[in-house]
Amino acid sequence: MKQYQFWFIVGSQFLYGLEVLEIVEQRARKMAETMSKQLPFPLIHKVTAKTNQEITEIIKEANYDDACAGIVTWCHTFSPSKMWINGLNLLQKPYCHFATQYNREIPNEEIDMDFMNLNQAAHGDREHGFIVSRLRMPQKVVAGYWKDKEVLERLGGWMKTAVGVAVSKSLKVMRFGDNMREVAVTEGDKVEAQIKLGWQVNTWPVGTLVEYMDAVDENEIDSLLETYRAKYDIATQDIKTVRYQAREEIAIKKLLDSEGCIAFTNTFQDLYGMRQLPGLATQHLMAQSYGYGGEGDWKTAAMTAIMKAMGENGNGASSFMEDYTYHLVKGQEYSLGSHMLEVCPSIAAQRPRIEVHPLGIGNREAPARLVFEGKPGKAIVVSLVDMGGRMRLICQKIECVKPIFPMPNLPVARVMWRAMPNLEDGIACWLMAGGAHHTVLSYDVTSEQMRDWARMMDIEFVLIDEETTLEKLEEELMIKDLVWKLK
Numbered sequence: 001m002k003q004y005q006f007w008f009i010v011g012s013q014f015l016y017g018l019e020v021l022e023i024v025e026q027r028a029r030k031m032a033e034t035m036s037k038q039l040p041f042p043l044i045h046k047v048t049a050k051t052n053q054e055i056t057e058i059i060k061e062a063n064y065d066d067a068c069a070g071i072v073t074w075c076h077t078f079s080p081s082k083m084w085i086n087g088l089n090l091l092q093k094p095y096c097h098f099a100t101q102y103n104r105e106i107p108n109e110e111i112d113m114d115f116m117n118l119n120q121a122a123h124g125d126r127e128h129g130f131i132v133s134r135l136r137m138p139q140k141v142v143a144g145y146w147k148d149k150e151v152l153e154r155l156g157g158w159m160k161t162a163v164g165v166a167v168s169k170s171l172k173v174m175r176f177g178d179n180m181r182e183v184a185v186t187e188g189d190k191v192e193a194q195i196k197l198g199w200q201v202n203t204w205p206v207g208t209l210v211e212y213m214d215a216v217d218e219n220e221i222d223s224l225l226e227t228y229r230a231k232y233d234i235a236t237q238d239i240k241t242v243r244y245q246a247r248e249e250i251a252i253k254k255l256l257d258s259e260g261c262i263a264f265t266n267t268f269q270d271l272y273g274m275r276q277l278p279g280l281a282t283q284h285l286m287a288q289s290y291g292y293g294g295e296g297d298w299k300t301a302a303m304t305a306i307m308k309a310m311g312e313n314g315n316g317a318s319s320f321m322e323d324y325t326y327h328l329v330k331g332q333e334y335s336l337g338s339h340m341l342e343v344c345p346s347i348a349a350q351r352p353r354i355e356v357h358p359l360g361i362g363n364r365e366a367p368a369r370l371v372f373e374g375k376p377g378k379a380i381v382v383s384l385v386d387m388g389g390r391m392r393l394i395c396q397k398i399e400c401v402k403p404i405f406p407m408p409n410l411p412v413a414r415v416m417w418r419a420m421p422n423l424e425d426g427i428a429c430w431l432m433a434g435g436a437h438h439t440v441l442s443y444d445v446t447s448e449q450m451r452d453w454a455r456m457m458d459i460e461f462v463l464i465d466e467e468t469t470l471e472k473l474e475e476e477l478m479i480k481d482l483v484w485k486l487k
């Protein structure tokens, strides 16, 4: 992960005299330094802005500097907002309005007009909020006291999301083969995706991958086997098959890295010259933060890479996932998610096992794969669909549970969850919104982050959570359809 930072731009004006400006500057610097210790990325105090020119200059710099992943603004005092128009009109980076104030309390005995003039964030923030709203900018406000843990967590979540924007804008997806034949939801307009989201989605011949596989030497495979042994239990005698997956992993990684791609797709319908569908290979690549989508699904591959980057330490507990089957027993309504092989071990509840089993489709040798249960806990599933003319991002809250059966004959990684608001309405809402069978399942990216990301990328966002009803969602989708046609 690149070393990203965020710039703290504090609004003020000359009206209060140089002494006040000096105090504002000192406090802003101290706040940025203190907060940086608890935030996932450094917040750098850049300027206490008093003029149109200062604001315009710093925003031009922020646009140009690749290390700057976004700006955080705050108005310690009153900052007349016509000064901000020219600069904000140029802004190309994510923006967050941090509505806080230096002091937590109003000091009863000490408060006088000097205090009021110095500490008037409530006043200044309103002028600032107006202009951002008037400019129709993607608006994000985090409000609260700057030392509070929950407030810093929200600001930190927004920072991670802004990094997801930076990752998206330079993201390259490598495709081996096309989509699974006849499948609709994994299709989409790649030109529109590049215009809106920045993704470069292109194809490479499977034959090139096979050439890379042939060039992998046994020492490289030995060394990757050691890594597998350290991280996973090898629950098979068939080491030859595990070694073949290692060969595939090394070759895919070399090809991805040589082209600067951080996500890839393949399809069991185009494995020409390969003896196994990559299973363990793909799973271990995801564990190293590469995105993946099965059956040519480049949208989910890209979203997996982005959401991993938006998670803890730039490689969160997020995986490619697929809705497979339901348990419709009253009081025990669950979904079972999995894939034919490719689920990321970052979401495992226990140490994964490497096993070898035949695969019914693809007409190849039995592949090695990681088998495990997903961990219990709150999570989300996310799907990006192309509605024709626009992209829609659908996010559903789920509660993962320890699978209620051991399922000893199921030779794949599996996750069991309760969909929100409940299984039946959750299914109906998901289908009405057009959500795909492929998703990204994440334990550490929140629905607020996904909403923020969609706003920053200027795409439609649909949330299905505890509060969602079919009736409300139907109306919401109808209104959004109209709004997005006008946009």
Ligand code: MN
Residues within 6 Å of the ligand: 294, 295, 322, 339, 438
């Ligand atoms: Mn699939």
